[in-house]
Amino acid sequence: MLEASHNNELPVIPGKRYFTIGEVSELCAVKPHVLRYWEQEFPQLKPVKRRGNRRYYQRQDVLTIRHIRSLLYEQGFTIGGARQQLNSENKVESRQEPDTDALIAELQDILKILRG
Numbered sequence: 001m002l003e004a005s006h007n008n009e010l011p012v013i014p015g016k017r018y019f020t021i022g023e024v025s026e027l028c029a030v031k032p033h034v035l036r037y038w039e040q041e042f043p044q045l046k047p048v049k050r051r052g053n054r055r056y057y058q059r060q061d062v063l064t065i066r067h068i069r070s071l072l073y074e075q076g077f078t079i080g081g082a083r084q085q086l087n088s089e090n091k092v093e094s095r096q097e098p099d100t101d102a103l104i105a106e107l108q109d110i111l112k113i114l115r116g
Contacts, residue, residue, distance in 0.1 A: 018056040
C-alpha cells in the first residue's frame with residue numbers, strides 16, 4: 001500500500017489499537033482539519049466515534065491515511081483520482097482470500113477485552 005521509500009520519512013506507528021486525531025496527525029504529517037475533510041471525501045476512512053464525537057482511528061486507518069497522503073502529495077493525484085485509485089486497489093484486494101490467521105487473532109483479542 002505505502003511504498004517503503006515514503007515510509008522512512010514518517011514516524012513508526014506504535015503498537016496501539018486506537019489513535020486520537022492528534023496522534024494520527026503527527027504520525028501522517030497531516031493537520032487534523034485535513035483528516036476530517038478526507039473522511040468526507042474517502043469512504044474508506046471511517047474512524048470509530050465515541051463519547052463527545054471523538055474520533056479514534058485504528059492501525060488500518062493510519063495506513064490508509066498515509067496511502068492517501070502519498071497519492072495526493074507525492075504522486076500528484078487529485079482527490080477524485082486518489083479516490084478512484086483506492087477503489088480500484090480495494091477491488092483487487094477484495095478478490096484475494098482473507099487472512100484467516102489475522103482475523104482469528106483479532107477476534108481473540110476482542111474476546112479478551114470483552115471478558116476482562
